[in-house]
Amino acid sequence: MAETSKLPGLQISFRDNAFDPNATERYCLVVQTDRERLTLAVLDNISNDFLAFESWFFKKAVTDAQLAEQIERLCTDHEWLINGFKRIDAIVTTEKFTFVPAPVFDSAAAREYLAFNIPLTENDVVRNDILRQTDARNLYAIDRKLENALCRLSSSIRIRHHFTPLMEKVLSSAKNQNEKKMHAHIRQGQFDLIVSDNGHLLLGNVFTFYSGEDFIYFLLFTAEQLKLNPEKLDLEISGEVEEQSSVILAAKKYVRNIRFAERPSGLRFAEGFNQFPQHYHFNLFALHFFS
Numbered sequence: 001m002a003e004t005s006k007l008p009g010l011q012i013s014f015r016d017n018a019f020d021p022n023a024t025e026r027y028c029l030v031v032q033t034d035r036e037r038l039t040l041a042v043l044d045n046i047s048n049d050f051l052a053f054e055s056w057f058f059k060k061a062v063t064d065a066q067l068a069e070q071i072e073r074l075c076t077d078h079e080w081l082i083n084g085f086k087r088i089d090a091i092v093t094t095e096k097f098t099f100v101p102a103p104v105f106d107s108a109a110a111r112e113y114l115a116f117n118i119p120l121t122e123n124d125v126v127r128n129d130i131l132r133q134t135d136a137r138n139l140y141a142i143d144r145k146l147e148n149a150l151c152r153l154s155s156s157i158r159i160r161h162h163f164t165p166l167m168e169k170v171l172s173s174a175k176n177q178n179e180k181k182m183h184a185h186i187r188q189g190q191f192d193l194i195v196s197d198n199g200h201l202l203l204g205n206v207f208t209f210y211s212g213e214d215f216i217y218f219l220l221f222t223a224e225q226l227k228l229n230p231e232k233l234d235l236e237i238s239g240e241v242e243e244q245s246s247v248i249l250a251a252k253k254y255v256r257n258i259r260f261a262e263r264p265s266g267l268r269f270a271e272g273f274n275q276f277p278q279h280y281h282f283n284l285f286a287l288h289f290f291s
Helices: 066-079 107-117 146-149 163-174 212-225 248-250 270-273 282-290
Strands: 008-014 028-036 037-044 048-057 085-092 098-101 124-131 135-145 159-162 181-184 192-197 200-208 234-239 259-260
Touching: 008 270, 028 066, 028 146, 037 066, 048 270, 066 085, 066 135, 066 146, 066 163, 085 107, 085 146, 085 282, 098 107, 098 159, 098 181, 107 124, 124 146, 124 159, 124 163, 135 159, 135 163, 146 163, 163 181, 163 192, 163 200, 163 234, 163 282, 181 212, 212 248, 234 248, 234 282, 248 259
Parallel strands: 028 085, 085 159, 181 234, 234 259
Antiparallel strands: 008 048, 028 037, 037 048, 098 135, 124 135, 181 192, 192 200
């Protein structure tokens, strides 16, 4: 079996001395797929310590099916990934999603709901997540091969759409705050935008951007549609973006109140996590909150 450190595609890997790769059944695993990326973290949910982290980039995996092939190969060669965990939760990132109010949701019509707005293929599996904070369902499609690859990790893996834990965490944090808030979670060439008023959802959407100008255009356009004043808007940023990047510098020209998200309270992180800012991988850690 190949050593993890020598496998192709690995970008970041570290583990705390307390992590025992031969006793993974003691831990929980959280996983996220995002285009050509696979990110995972290991949690000891007894002590609430995140003990290990890995980020993989497969530059040729431009489709979900190709990403599935890389995950299958990783499952075969990784030194501890499929040793068995107490619990495994995974996030899949896909633009094929929509929200349906819970009172009108019918599971038998889930595919029909989603297909009304989004073209589906025969390889798409339609799933749904409960959005407790806003009394709705998040309907989304996942490629069948990607779903099968993730199930290689565990037959009891819990798969969710990337917007689900993000929205649950953001809306929960905004409760009992009598003001409108905007949260932008920045990913690879895209960002997830959530606007709330006292914890109530006003908007949730995904935007594709190529520059800081694109980013601020979508923010200001959204603010205009919702009649929000950028001078008074509270904007929280999370995701893999540097504080001095063109994206943030462009936003600061128009939005006065910008702050960066922090990791969920009540959790501890191994020393290796200090190599990236607290607002990085916000959604991955929010998955534990949702679980």
